[in-house]
């Protein structure tokens with residue numbers, strides 16, 4: 001591919017939150033962006049932000065845990081926008097509960113969206129990256145990968161994302177493909193708002209309490225994560241691979 005050709009990025013879970021901010025940021029970096037989420041119509045806001053700024057974007061409805069939907073979505077992106085050579089596996093859900101109350105469905109849902117979803121999307125996109133001799137994969141992990149009360153399912157999935165990332169880095173490096181992981185701390189999104197609601201706290205109070213435990217004394221914003229993803233997906237980041245970057249306003253114990 002010529003260096004003037006626009007590269008295509010695919011961001012999962014991009015209708016809102018971290019995924020939406022990442023899609024907008026990658027478009028600002030000059031990428032065409034496939035904005036993928038469960039409901040195609042829900043992607044309209046993100047697509048509109050990108051196109052209003054002069055970028056190219058495509059809304060794609062897809063459940064990342066369904067292999068047929070993933071293969072169809074990736075083929076559609078390749079046909080309508082171009083071969084996806086940048087992949088951000090961001091789609092995620094929580095099903096928090098203490099172990100003794102955690103159902104098998106809580107466990108399977110979290111594993112399926114985070115791990116199976118990242119596996120299916122990466123498998124479907126890698127052939128486009130190999131053909132291009134260039135690829136960037138970023139997998140969203142979490143500070144919860146280090147262990148977090150009430151999140152046995154999510155902590156296991158997010159730790160799994162790190163092992164998955166390092167393996168992709170080793171397998172795919174020879175094709176010009178890097179794989180890295182971004183592990184956010186507390187980021188203000190619908191996901192953390194839902195956690196506040198679940199524990200019966202006002203979201204502002206919840207954020208204030210979280211910020212008091214963070215060295216930089218604030219919670220993160222989706223753009224904080226988009227910035228890290230932009231670095232890993234950059235043209236000049238080709239020698240940075242298999243890394244896990246905690247973006248949490250300080251070190252984690």
Ligand SMILES: NC(=O)c1ccc[n+]([C@@H]2O[C@H](COP(=O)([O-])OP(=O)(O)OC[C@H]3O[C@@H](n4cnc5c(N)ncnc54)[C@H](O)[C@@H]3O)[C@@H](O)[C@H]2O)c1
Nearest residue numbers: 013017018038063064090091092142184186187189190191
């Ligand atoms: N918010 C935080 O504090 C935080 C911290 C660490 C890691 N993360 C991770 O960052 C990522 C984004 O989190 P967020 O806070 O923006 O969450 P969010 O709930 O605001 O957004 C997640 C998006 O993923 C989509 N999604 C869920 N299941 C899907 C599926 N099967 N197929 C396609 N899309 C699906 C949702 O529809 C939603 O638009 C997640 O992987 C999350 O685990 C978030």
